[in-house]
Amino acid sequence: MSNHLSEIFNPEYWLGFFSENLSTWDIIVNVLDIVVVWFLIYKLFQLVRGTKAVQLIKGVAVFIGIRILAELIGLHTLSWLMNQIITYGVIAAIVIFQPEVRRGLEHLGRSSFFKPTKKEEREDEQMILAFDKAIQYMSKRKIGALVTIQRHTGLDEYIETGIDLDADITGELLINIFIPNTPLHDGAVIVKNGKLAVASAYLPLSDSMLIPKEFGTRHRAAVGISEVSDALTFVVSEETGGVSLTLNNDFLHDLTREEYLKIMRRELIPDERSVKGRKSLWQAFIDGVRGGK
Structure with missing residues (x-):
């Protein structure tokens, strides 16, 4: 899991989505992939807007920002430490914020793409x-x-x-x-x-x-x-x-x-x-x- 996270925070990983060796169709699929991910992130922020979970997401964003910066500068020890925090922090957050996660999923299940009746x-x-x-x-x-x-x-x-x-x-x-x-x-x-x-x-x-x-x-x-x-x-x-x-x-x-x-x-x-x-x-x-x- 740590290796996968390292790939995500590696700029070369994202540049590979638009490599000259890829066909036009592959590039379109990659762009669609990125758009869908950002749409899901946007919906997540909409879901937690105005709730206590916003503070949690802000904290996670700080760790991710430090992780990316450490990778770009070449601070390998700090980068490794951030990897561990992000990897095991997700599991810890689910346990600690279990009631909030449950309520969020319940709210998501009640959500509708249609207008209210x-x-x-x-x-x-x-x-x-x-x-x-x-x-x-x-x-x-x-x-x-x-x-x-x-x-x-x-x-x-x-x-x-x-x-x-x-x-x-x-x-x-x-x-x-x-x-x-x-x-x-x-x-x-x-x-x-x-x-x-x-x-x-x-x-x-x-x-x-x-x-x-x-x-x-x-x-x-x-x-x-x-x-x-x-x-x-x-x-x-x-x-x-x-x-x-x-x-x-x-x-x-x-x-x-x-x-x-x-x-x-x-x-x-x-x-x-x-x-x-x-x-x-x-x-x-x-x-x-x-x-x-």
């Missing part, structure tokens, strides 16, 4: 309308709320801290959960696979100094979960009734009904834009949410 779109829209009903009720009465919607990154470690619900998503249930002085009102509700998975869950608090001081623990928890996952989280402030959203470390606060609904539909209802790549929450906001474009 009308049934899926209706279910997502019904979920958003349930959120909207609860937000409107709680915002007017200044009832604090914190709801996190799991997307690609698994939230099992945080789900385990909550109280099991496994309930259908309705506005009425969300309102009842967050009524002050009830057993479940303190903590976060986590939504998983179209269900209210748990209530009263604990989320990681952000240490960011960029969060304005007027925002409390709920908002720091919302930003905190956005720093470690791609979950979409909404918060209703018990002081002002203001509505905030967090996603991928973006924090938008004091949103109007039209603004948060537009972002929720953009992020939670799959469509053709998911193939082209989504903008960040902040980019989506400045590109027209405030202006209603």
Whole structure:
């Protein structure tokens, strides 16, 4: 396996794909081979974008870069060391990140090259309308709320801290959960696979100094979960009734009904834009949410 890796990182190996001794057909096949490999790498980055696995891939890229540089310069000992790390590091990474690998493969299995069905779109829209009903009720009465919607990154470690619900998503249930002085009102509700998975869950608090001081623990928890996952989280402030959203470390606060609904539909209802790549929450906001474009 080490010999194969050495060939991959050897520039002469790649130049051989376009050797003058090859026929036109062989060159076409080699070009197609390279294009397919880069397409698979691109799809891999799309799959892990916004997840903790991105940090792992960055680390692997650093080792590969050092390996190529060592080969070009002629640092044989360093090159050999990088070979060993890359060879056995792949096996170690699979063992260490087994839950993430499993979730990634499950997500890949659920992926489709076709547009989502009308049934899926209706279910997502019904979920958003349930959120909207609860937000409107709680915002007017200044009832604090914190709801996190799991997307690609698994939230099992945080789900385990909550109280099991496994309930259908309705506005009425969300309102009842967050009524002050009830057993479940303190903590976060986590939504998983179209269900209210748990209530009263604990989320990681952000240490960011960029969060304005007027925002409390709920908002720091919302930003905190956005720093470690791609979950979409909404918060209703018990002081002002203001509505905030967090996603991928973006924090938008004091949103109007039209603004948060537009972002929720953009992020939670799959469509053709998911193939082209989504903008960040902040980019989506400045590109027209405030202006209603």
